[in-house]
Amino acid sequence: MPYQSTLAAYSFKNQTIVVTGGGSGIGRCTAHEIAALGGHVILIGRRESKLINTANEIKQDGGKASFYSLDIRDEAAVTATIETLLKQHSRVHGLVNAAGGQYRASLADISKSGFEKVVQTNLIGGFLMSKTLFNAHFSHHGGAIVNITADNKNGMPGMGHSGAARAGVENLTQTAAWEWGPFGVRINAVAPGWVASSGLDTYPKAMQQAIRSLPHAVPLGRIASEAEISSVICFLLSKGANFITGQTLFVDGGASMGSAPALYPLSHKGNPNSETYNGFHRSITPDVLR
Incomplete structure (x- = not known):
């Protein structure tokens, strides 16, 4: 069964x-959907093995994909890579900044080095990719950029370093939309809530029960599939979103509306009227949710 895009x-x-971070999670799913819709996907990430796997999957499904392995926090590497890919592709139409990562820790326990590394990955890396592509290409041809942030409206207790970086991405998105709009560049952000992605399996076992209880903190009574995030990213890249820029769209089942878990615990055990859409034919359920 092929990818079922909306x-x-x-x-x-x-x-x-x-697509940065295209080797796993939301980035991998988005890359598949773009390819299924006829696009050539250029995957970027640090782990070459993951990029090779995703590229091979896309090719097996009849799509087009290539990849470059680099650390997007390295400005020289970003510049060199974009120069190379623009020699091979005369036109680039879009950029998805999906690369990111964090670890669970209270603010009091986060070291300066740890804080900086998360900010560099979640904020600075996307800035470097966007700025470099804009200067080298988008400023002449236009384009669409979608940044992936997170549901950080009420802070991110236990992940303050990531919350700070993601808030920076949202503000950066607004600034870039204003400055780059006259060049025909649209830039928006997608803020996912909890997603049934491979990233859930990276958290320690002590968090597994909390992860399984996440649906009780979401008005729709469940967590999202990767495809439900990818579908929004692809819409923002598409012509249908040609008059949308500078916006952050929260895709979180309503969890960001307030401090619901603390002030008004939800008692439902799943919502039969809210069904998961998962058009990603290669989706893998995280072990913690099995």
Whole structure:
């Protein structure tokens, strides 16, 4: 069964779109959807093995994909890579900044080095990719950028370093939308809530029960599939979003509306009227949710 996108077939025909963090999680799913819609996906990430795996999956499904392995926090590496890919692709139409990562820790326990590394990955890396592509290409041809942030409206207790970086991404998105709009560049952000992605399995076992209880903190009574995030990313890349820029769209089942878990615990055991959409034919359920 092929990828089941909600967008029209061939929405990205003859388009080339760069996806950072394309080797796993939301980035991998988004890369698959773009390719299924006719686009050529350029995967970027640090672990070459993951990029190779995703590229091979896409090719097996009849799509087009290539990849570059680099650390997006390294400005020289970003510059060199973009120079190389622009020699091979005369036109790049979009960029998805999906690379990111964090670890669970209270603010009092986060070292300066640990805080800086998370900010560099979640904020500075996306800035370098966006700025470099803008200067080298988008400023002449236009383009669409989608940044992936997180549901940080009420802070991110236990992940303060990531929350600070993600808030920076949201503000950076607004600034870039204003400054780059006259060049035909649209830039938006997607803020996912909890997602049934491989990232859930990276958290310690002590968090597993809390992860299984997450649906009780979401008005819709469940967590999202990767495809439910990818579908929004792809819409923002598409022509249908040609007049949308500078916005952050929260895709979290309503969890960001307030401090619901603390002030008004939800008692429902799942919501039969809220069904998961998962068009990603290669989706893998995280072990912690099995």
